[in-house]
Amino acid sequence: SPARPHQRRPRTPQVRRSRPALVRAGRGWRRVRPVVLPLVGLAVALFFxxxxxxxxxxxxxxxxxxxxxPATYLPESWAWSNYLDVWNRIPLADYFRVSMTIALVSTALVLVVAAPAAYVLARSRFRGRTAFLGVILVTQMFPAVALLIGLYQQALFVDGINSYGVIIAINAAFNLAFAVWILHAHFSSIPVEIDEAAMMDGLGRFRIMLRMILPLAAPGLVTVMIFTFIQVWNEFVIALTLFNDPAGGRVPLTVGVQQFIGLYETNYQYLFAAALMAIVPAVILFALIEKHLVSGLTAGSTK
Incomplete structure (x- = not known):
């Protein structure tokens, strides 16, 4: 029998009608997007x-x-003196100094330890490397409250209650895993050819990391710095248990602010004023390096 000529299958009417509908929907979204997206962003900003x-x-x-x-949202007489009274009622300047010392030293310690560790994990291929990264990630699953009794016993064993060294080491340890993972992603996204070219020029591993890799991974370092600083600055449970010595002048800001919460009376106006002043350093730090934060979080996610 003669071969039948090739017959082209006709398109279904549904397909012919769907494409114009999608085109119209896309055009409609492009028209309203400049209005809808700012309104959604404004609503989210107002919520926070x-x-x-x-x-x-x-x-x-x-x-x-x-x-x-009935309660009023705005004050009838603006009591700006509440902020001055906060400084007179409690040694707020000393609390700022203690918290700033702990946060800065803990952040520096995290960067010093996490950068070499992440660089070795990104450039070396050894047996158990994936398992080691998994163990680092698992350490993030244990909250500080669950380990508080053990931490307190260890601090007693080394006579570290109300000691700067112990509280700084604990805060750095709780933020080290996150820092290693972020920096590992950044170092892995940097081409290995940079290391090889630097080796041909006579640089060792440490000098390569210090002079070549760390400047290229600056967004990652900024991300680790701001997250570690904010986490240590806002930490309360461990500081309340291990670092609370009013007589010795060793009280972090988060612990000192709670003095306005009493058994029979709470001075909410002073508590609000102190809490607002407590977030000022974190807000200033975030505003200064915000432009590096997004690139620091997303770098290394694509190749």
């Missing part, structure tokens, strides 16, 4: 800013206005 606005309003009220019925 609202608690701070409430704290600012409460910090400027008198004690009578805070508990007045």
């Amino acid at each position: 800013v609202a608690p701070y606005a409430a704290m600012l309003s409460g910090s400027l009220k008198t004690d009578a206005e805070l508990f007045a019925v």
